[in-house]
Amino acid sequence: MAYSEKVIEHAENPRNVGTLDKNDPNVGTGLVGAPACGDVMRLQIKVGDDGIIQDARFKTFGCGSAIASSSLATEWIKGKTLDEAEAIKNDRIVEELNLPPVKIHCSVLAEDAIKTAIADYRSKQAARKAAETK
């Protein structure tokens, strides 16, 4: 199956590959995937005090489409508020990367990773606030 040019471009030059300190209270980590199918995706966000995503990093093991989807996701969420990032739908990734139907699950994983990272960040912040008010 042929990959679209955009998938190849992202897969060959993935943006924002790497790791953020998962113990940093301003970092949210989303770990998703289907290991049985060879896909594991980690997406991390670093959120500023203004609630804007300052940085995003990912690490994906899987096919080119999975790598491209997460690479694109990190590009898109940087500079966005949490609510804006959370509103990103997988169809936009499908559209941008011209993903064929059999690779749509890769874009679903990327959307899921964004949401899981945001949820992790929010639960960390809530825990911190709860600890402060005690």
Added chain:
Amino acid sequence: MNPFEVLGFSPGYDIAADQLARRHRELSKVLHPDKFTGSGGGERREALSRAVEVNEAFRILRDPVRRAEAIFSLSGIAVGETNEPKASPDFLMEAMEQREALEDAKASGDTAAVRALGDGIAAQTTRVVEELGQGFASAQGDAEKLRALLPLLGKLRYARRFQEELEALLEES
């Protein structure tokens, strides 16, 4: 096809490999085309199609993943990526760590590290197979209890896939 029935086993996960091989051998001998040279066409075809079934049942039952899938399917529980529960955070973490360790080992050409990962995953496979065996035995056909075993099937698939990748890598080096 019920592979357990075809090979004359009562449905269950724990099947001794030597017993399975023996049963397969015996049935293959009985159904061998040479035994049917004097028979009519109908009988010969019948023996041939049974032999094909016996071989397929053998391939299913000797494979821990397919054997588990067979038990689930016979109990009316659908298997396959979309029917099985999502991977748990712990499992994802473990898979991520193993993938990263493999990536590091590949980058530094550390064959010993790849081998160590292979040993780890083999032990993991043995553990999951044991857990599944116990799980199937104690579920006794209860659908709820059987469904609770589905994550183990996912782990087994993952472990096998990873193992195959490691083996391919070690063959290259």
